[in-house]
Amino acid sequence: MQLLKLVESEIQMDVALPWNVRNHDCALLLARGHIVSSEAQMQALLERGIYVDLEEKRAVEALYVPKSGPVKSIYTRWADTVDTLETLVHELPHAPEFPANIEKLAQELITLADLDADIAIFLAVRQDQARHLRYGYSHSVYTALLCILMARRMEWTAARVRLITLAALTMNASIADLQGQMASQDYPVLDRQRTQLRTHPIDSAALLAKAGITDAAWLEAIRQHHEQGNGSGYPRGLTQIDELAQMLRMADIFMARISPRAIRAPMIVQDAARQMFRDDKGGAMSSAIIKVLGIYPPGNLVKLASGELGVVMRRGTEARTPLVAAVTDAQGRSVTTTLHRNTADPAHAITGLAADDKHLLSRVPPERLYGYAQACALT
Structure with a gap:
């Protein structure tokens, strides 16, 4: 079950x-x-x-599918991307339809990111902490999302956006189930698991090649996505790293840091961004992450000058003034209706981040914040 x-x-x-x-x-x-x-x-x-x-x-x-064809909300379509990726990876390497199907999935992610990037970021930031076993697949999906947003910010061509999306979806094909096991275990990584991790860039590229992927740039980005310019990366200790692989590595690490594990809580987005910016020495890619997420990305729980706690819904025109939905009143009591707060208004200005000690956000599904207006017919 x-x-x-x-x-x-x-x-x-x-x-x-x-x-x-x-x-x-x-x-x-x-x-x-x-x-x-x-x-x-x-x-x-x-x-x-x-x-x-x-x-x-x-x-x-x-039983309730309309005769005109199924209609799915944007939330269901995002959930379906994880299901689809899991199915496709489990078919490897003997999957003659894999190249066409993974291309279709990549296009769906690009479409969903274009439909509403704020909802996409919200889902990535507020990942379900009870679904560790599927982490290997959700992680690849959200890493692909971040790559799409970064590449667009850096004005990459549509062809390169597509290529980085494909690479992100497939970079961990050989260890996706292992990642889920590791995310759910309450003990440190075992030696045998670490061995698989060290070889997975080569192993994943080999799986894809057997399944019919022939794009050299795609396969090499996967082989290099854990290499570092100083030669300390793996599995080959390279010092000359392709730009696709650099973005893949940065997005991969960032999403891993802000994702929950059974053994540890997720890192705060702002802390992960600062650490990435420091490690990258303020380079273009770490700057792109910060710019696409904003200071307070969708999904953050924040304190307001009014005394309320709110969850960020949408990035604002100014980085410090996003649109927020109040989830408590000024006395800290949960509210049952969604009240939008413009944080450019001094009365509702953000005064800082808030810890979700009472698990408020687990009771605030995205449908409550954004509504069902984003329902979209399947293409």
Whole structure:
């Protein structure tokens, strides 16, 4: 049984549940047909963590597909990119359709980034901390997103944006499942795991070549994406590194730092950006990361001059004044409606970052912040 975590918007008050609701151990909490009738019960469930069998949920959704064809929200399309990547990688190396299918997936990511970059960044910053086992695939997807945004900022051609997206999606093809295991384990990396990590750039490129990938720049970017200009990288200790590989390495490391693990909390985005900027000595690529994310990227929890806590929704025209949605009132109590705050207004100016000690953001799905207006027909 594969469990999918539910968010508040997927449970309707006073409406019979269309599927069984379980906890993270698969134990049944609420049977299909049960009616959640109180806000207190809803909040208790969300705080506990509620899940549904993925196959059961898909079976229910299939009953309501409109005859004109399926329509998916932008959130579902992002989730589907991770599912698709996992399926494609598991088919390697004997997958004659892999080149065409990975090209299609890369184009979908580019399209989604263009549709709404703020939603994309929000999803990358606020990754589900309960889904460590799929980290190898979500990490590649969000690394590809960051590469798209960086490359666009640096005015790369469309062809090079496509190429860096393909490389990011496939850079860890040989260790994607291992990455999930490592993210979920509560002990340090084992020696045998470290050995696989050291050879994965070569191993991943070899898998792709067997599957029919012939683009030399794509394959070499993967082989080099852990090399460093001072020769201390791996697996070959190179000192001359291709620009594609440099971007891939930087985005890979940055996303790894801000992603959760069972053994450690994610690094704060601002700290990760400062460390990257320092390591890169203020170079063009680390500067691009900072510029595309902003000082307060979507997904950050911040303190406001009003006393409220809010989550950043959209980057502003000025780096220090993004659009924020309040998630508490001035007394620190959770609010049930979304109140937008323009932080350019001194009354709602950002006074600093806030720690999510009460797990407020786990109860604030992106649908609540951005709505469903971004629903898009499949192409």
